[in-house]
Amino acid sequence: MDYSTDYTTHAEAIVELFASTFTASEGAEEGALIGALVRRLIAETPAEGLRVFTAWEDGTLVGVIFFTRLTYEGVPRIVFMMAPVAVATVRQGKGIGQRLINHGLGALRQEGVDIAVTYGDPAFYGRVGFKPVSEADLPAPQPLQQPQGWSAQPLTDAPLTPLRGPTRCVAAFDDPALW
Template sequence: MDFSQAFEGREEAVIELFTATFTASGGAEEGRLIGDLVRHQLTGTAAPDLQVFLAESGGTIIAGAISTRLTYDRDDRAVFVLGPVAVATERQGEGIGRALLTHALKALRHAGVDIAVTYGDPAYYSRVGFQPISEAFAPAPFRLQHPEGWLGQSLTEAEMTPLRGSPRCVEAFDDPVFW
């Protein structure tokens, strides 16, 4: 398995991976919603605000993790949201998700990102260093439907301290349905 960030020219394959994976796990509507989200992320996000991590095997994309910037207007630390994440249904449970997330977090750190946040299952994401954070500690772009899924971690030596100001996500996430 190889890691790559080369998604340009392969957007349709990445979107198809997310659509198929989330259709299998959550049904057709969820598959469409996440497929459209990923399309919007890949085609509508300025390059400095987007990081795409892929895992490939024999030239086929088997997993992906998308990360986009979250800006706080009174805080100059670089914050990225990690998500969505998908491992091809037939390759789940082999440790690929964990390996890809570990790789993505390391790459974000090398790219100068100070803090990673995500919104998902704490039991899964705690395996790669995420811890629960409150909306007071790190305001979310919209009122969270599942505040227990709001998670963060420092990617530097510095302890994670509260994020200041109003958050602004990339346009693809600017919809309460995702929060």
């Protein structure tokens, strides 16, 4: 598997991968919502607030992961949120997602990011080191519809300590429908 951080060249393929993957698993409405989110993330998020990792096999895009910056007022720690994540429907169940996540987390670790958070299936994300956290210890930027899906992991030797809000996310994620 080959990894890349070049997302602008392949923006339309990335949007299509998310739209089709989420349509297949969650329905057309969710596919359209996540496709639109990905389009906004690519078009509107400043480079300092966005990391994108793509996975390729034999020249075919098979997976994509986004990390976007979260800021906690008065807290100097660097926090990125991992979301959304997609693996081509026909390629799921082969470990691509876990390898891509580990690759992305390793890159963030190398650049000195302190904490990675995500919002999704705790059983899946627990396999790559995420542990459930409470909103009291690590506030989300919007109220969570499924608080059990809020997870985090430290990427440095510093402990995962309580952070206080208010919390800000990138503009594309500042929509209660996504939380």
